[in-house]
Amino acid sequence: MASDVRPALRARRAIAAIALGMSALLLAGCGNVAGASVTAIGAQTGDRMPSSTTKQLQHVLDNAVKLAGASGGVAGVWAPWSGTWTAASGHASREKNAAPMDVDASFRIGSITKPATCTVLLGLVGDKKVKLDDPVSTYLPRMVGLNGLTLGALCQNTSGFADYWGELAPQMVTNPTRTWDAVELINSGLGQARTGAPGQKWSYSSAGFVLLGLALQTATHESWPSLYEKYVTGPLGISDTTTLPSTSALPSPVASGYAADRDPVTGATNCKVLDDDTKLSPTAMQQAGGLVSNLTDTASLVHAVAAGALLPDELAAQQQKSVIMSKSMPSWAQYGLGVEKMGPLIGHASAVPGYATAAYSDPKSGLTVVVMVNNSTPGANFARLVALQLASIASKAPAESGKKQPAIGLPWTAQQLGAVLPHETGCNAAGGALTPALAAIADIQPEY
Template identity: 30%
Template sequence: MSRIRTALLCTATLIAATLQATGAAAAPAPGTGREPPPEPCVSSPGPARGEARQVLDIARQAQKDLGVKAVVLRVTRDGQEVVTGALGESMTGVPATADMHFRSGSVAIAYMGDVLLQLVDEHRVGLDDPVSRWLPDLPHGDEITLRMLAASTSGLHDYVTDPKFLAALEAAPFRQWTPKELVGYPLAHPLRYEPGTNWSYSHANFVLLGAALEKITGIRLDRLLQQRIMSPLGLSETRNSYTPEIGIPVLHAFTSERSTYEESTFWNPSWTTAPGAVENTNVCDLARSAVAIGSGELLSPAGYRVSLDPGTVGLGKPTAQCPAAVCRPMTPEVHFGLGLIVQNGWILQNPSFSGYASIQAYLPSDHLAIAVSTTLGPEGAQGNTAQTIAYRIADALSPGHPIQK
C-alpha cells in the first residue's frame, strides 16, 4: 500500500480510534462604528515560567521524539493566555512563527454542526428532517436526516477509505475535486447499515451537509460560516479558499505520503470537506475556536447538549458490512457529537492530512483550551503529532482529566 493511502487511512482510522486569541471579540471602538484591528498572534514574551515553561518543554521534547519540523501552539485558561509559541522551521532557514496559517480541515465540520443547531433553534429546520427535502436527487435521501449527516450515522461509506479514490488522489494531488465526484465514491457502494442505526465516520456526510445548509439558507457556505461563526467569534484569521491558497504568512507542510519527502503546502484540499468550508487559520484563532465550540458559546443550552450527544452514544456496532476498523463503539466517555469528538470530558477536533496535523481541545470543567498545529520532518512519526502533543500538555496541566486515559 502506498504511503498516501496509508496516511489517509490512518487519518480516517484516527478519528474512529480517538473515539475510544482569547476571550470574546472586541467591541467597536467608541464613536467609530468600526471594529478595532484584532490583537496580533505572537509568541508569549520570555522567559517562560510556570505552566508556560511546562508547555514549551513538552513541545520541545515532543519535537525530538516525533520528528516534527514545526510546532505552533497556544494554551488558554479562563480565556487568558497561558502561553503562545512556535518551535522549529516552516521551511529550511525560515523559523515558524505563531501567526503562520495552516489548513484546519475537520474543524469546519464542527462549525457546520453549530450552524445546523442554530437553524434548529430558529425553527427553520428539524434535526430529523430528511435531506431529500433539500437534496432530492440523493439516493436514500428520504431515509437520511440532517442529524445523521452531522452525527455521521447515515451509513454512507467514507471515500477516503476507497482504494479508487486514494489512487486518484495520489496520482494528482493538485486536482480540484467537485462534491459530485467525491460523493460518487460512497454512492457506488450499498449503505453500511440502515441510516441512524449505527455509527461510522464518512467525509461524504459533511460534503452533503454543506450542500444542505446552502439550500436551507440560500447562502453560499463560506459566507454562511463567516456570518454565523467566524465574525461573531472574531476569527479574523480563519477563512475559506476555493483554491489551494493559504493566508500569509504560511506554515509550510511536507510529507512522505508518496514515498518521497516533498512539499505539500499547496496540494489541493478540495477533497477534504464541503466547498466553502475548506479553511485555513492560525493558532490564536484555533484556540479561540476551541473555547467557543467546546463551551457551546453560539448555541442555546438545549442545542449545546445535543451537540455533545446527538444520539451516538450506544452506537458503533461492528458488523459484516461495517467492520470494527470502521464501526467503533460509542460510550458516554468517548463518542462523536454533532461534528465534534467528546473524549473524557474534552471537546475536540483533530484534522490531519497532507503533512498538516492540528487539534483544538477544550475542557469545560477547567476552562482549559489547547490548540496545536504541527508539520513533519523527513523521519516524522505517523499519525496526528499535534494530537500527541496536546495529550501530553493536558496530562501536565490537568492531570485529573487526561484527554486519553
Template identity: 30%
Template sequence: MKTPFPAASTETKVFRRVAVTTLAAALLAGTVAPGVAAADSSAAVPKAAAGQDHPELQEAIQAFVDAGFAGMQLRVHDEQGDWVGSAGVRKLGQSAKPPTNGRFWAGSVSKPFTATLVLQLVAEGKIGLDAPVAGYVPKLGLDRRITVRMLLQHTSGLFDYTGEYYDDGTFAPGIPATGNEWLNNRFRTYRPEELVRLALSKPARFEPGTDQNYSNTNYTLALLLIEKVTGRSYAEELQRRILRPLGMRGTMAAGTRAQLPGPHAHGYYRYQDAGQWKTVDVTRQNLSLLAGAGDLISTTQDLHTFISALNGGKLLPAPLLAEMRKPYGKLGYGLGLFVQDLGPNCGTVYQHNGSPPHSYGALMYSSPDGKRTLTASVTYVDDAARSLRNEFPKAVGRLLAEVFCDGQAGSADEAKPAQ
C-alpha cells in the same frame, strides 16, 4: 480528513484506514535538526499572560519535534490569558521557527464549524434535526431514513468518498486521498455534489442509524444541505454566522484556493521514484476534495476563539449545545464534536482535530465552559508508511496532561487515534 482521538478500541483498525489522520511524520535523514523556539513575546498576548513562563509547555511541544515532526505552534488559553510558543522549523533546511499564529490547513477541525451552521438553522426552524435529509435535497436520491442528526453523528452509513477499509481487511477505493496518486492529483478541483454522488454510487456500510462510521461524505452532504436551505454558499454562511460575528479574520473556507495566505509553516511528502527517495513541498494543495468536511484555513487564535465561544454558549441555544456535546456510539462522537474523558484529576474535554491528506495537522480542545483551550498546528514530512503513528498519541497525551491535568503524569491517557 479522518481525525484523531475517540475510542481506544478502534486504534488497531483505524491505523489501517486510507485517510486516517495519524499525523505520522519523519524528517528526511540529513536535514538540519530543528531547534526549539521560546514563547514568542512579539505575538499579541493578553497582558496577564505575557509574562508567564511555562517551560513544561515548551518541553511538551519540543517532544513533537524530537519525535520527528518538522514544526509545531501551540496556543494555550486559561484564566490568566494566553501562552503561545513554537518549536522546530518553518521550512526544511532553514532555521526560522514556525510562526506562533501562522495560517495552516485545518482538516477535520472544519466539521464542528459545519455542524454549528446546521444547528443554527435547526434553532431557526429551517431544518429539522430528525427530519430526512432527502426532503431538503431531493435530487440526490438519498435513503429517506437518513436524518440530519445521522449526518452530524456519523451514523448515516454513507460510504466515505475517500475510500473504505472494512473489518475483514478488504478495501473499497474512492477518490485517492493518500499516497502518490493523491500527490499527482493534489491540485484537482472537486465539486461537493460530485463527491456525494460518488459516495452514493457505492454500497452503504450499514443501515441508517444502526452503527457508526466516520465518513467525510456526511459533512460534504451537510454543506449541500446548508446551501440548499439558505440559498447562499457555504463560505458566505460561514462568514455571516460565525467568522464575522466572532472577528475570526484568519479563517476561511478554502474552496479551490491552493495557497496558504500570510505567514505559515511548510509541509512535505516523501516518496520513492525509480528507487530514489524524494521529498516534495506539498504546502500548496487543493482541498475542494474535503468540502465542508476538512477544507478550512485557520490559525491557533481563531480556533481558540471558535471553540471557546461554542462551549461558552455564544453560538447555539443551550438545548442544541447539549445535543452537540452528547457522546454517541463507539466513537464517543456528538454532533460534530468528540467527547473525551481524560481520566482522574482532568475531567472531560470537547475536541476535534484533523488533517488534510498530508503534512498538516490541527488540534482543538476545550474545557466544558470554554475557559481553558488548547489549539495547535503541526507540520511534518509524511510518507505512505505513516512512519511515526505510534509516537503521535504519546506526544499529544503529554500535552493534554500539562494543559488539562495540571501536569499530573498518567492522568491523561495517551491520545487514542480515531478515524
C-alpha cells in the same frame, strides 16, 4: 526553539483575543452551556504561565515535531486560572535555510472544520430553516441513494454513509492542487456499500459532511463562506480564519505542509518521499475540512463551540449529546454533532494532507489546547494524543495569586500518552506491544 513571539505580534493577538472574549460574552447572554467560561482566552492572553509548566509544554511540542518527522509545529494552551502559553518549534518548511516556524503561521485545520459546519446546521435549526431529522432527500430530490439519511445523522457520523477518503486520499496527497467537485466526492461515498443502517452505529464519513454541505447550501440558497460568516466567524469576530478559500494559497505567514507519498492506485505509503501539500485545494475536504486558520483563531473557535457560546442552550446541549465511537476504544472517547468528546474536553483532531492538528476545550474550566505539526503522515490520532498530553500538563498548572486551580478530571496521564505517541508516528512507529489500556488509546478514531 521559539517559546514566545515578538512583542508587537503578542500585543496584536492580545487585543484580538480580548475582543473575542467580549464577543463571546455577548453571545453568552443569548444562551450558552451552564458554567461555561466564554471569556477565558481573551481574559488570560498576555499572562504567561509559570516556567515550571511551560518547560514541560515546550518539551511536548518539540518531541511531537521530532516524532512526526515534521519541519516544525505550533501549540498553545489557555488556562484561565494560570495563564497562557503559545510557542513554535522547528522551521516553517523543509527548504534549506528555512525561516523558523512562526507562532502566527496559517495552516489547514482540516476536520476542525466539522464543529463549525455542524454549528451552522444547528444555527439554521434555531432559525427554523431546517430540522435535524429532515431527510437529506428533501433538499436533494434528484440524487439517488439517500434513503434513510438525515441532516443530524450526517453530522454525528451515524448515517451509515460511506466515505471517500480511502479511495481518493492518495490522489489528494500526490496531486494536491486538483480541484474536486462536491458531487464527485459524494458519489465516491454513494458508490460504496453502507457501513450500517441509519442510526445503527458510528462510522466516520467526510463524504457525509460534503453531502450535508450541499444539502444546506440548497436549503438556504447561501454560499458556505456566507454561512460560516453568519453563524461562526462573524459572531466570534475572528479574522484569520478563511472560509473555503477560492485558491490554494495560504495567508502569510505560512507553515508549509507535508505528507508521505501515496501510490494513487494501490494507496501504499512511501515513507521515503514527502510530498509538499501546502497548496492542497480546499475542494478536497470542503465542509468536512476546508477551513484555513492559525493558532489563536483555532483556539477561539473550539473554545466557543465547547462553551456553547454560538448557540442557544438547548442546541448547544444537542451538539454535545454524544455516542460511543467503538467498544474497542476508551469509554471516554465519544462523538457529538461534529465534535469529539475526549473526557471533559470538546473539540476535534485532523490529519488533512500536509497538517496534523488537534484542538480541544473544557467547557467548565475554560482550559483550551491547540497543536499543529506540518507532517500529516502520523495521522489525526497523533495530533489528538499530543493535545491531550498538553491538556494533562496544563490541568496541573499552579494558579495565580487570588485564583483557584480547578479540578479537571482527565481520564489519562501525560505519561500514558507519552508512551503511546512513539507507536503513532506512521512511518517510524516503535515496535513492541502496548498494554490493553494503552492500545485502546492508540486506536481512537477518526484518523483524519
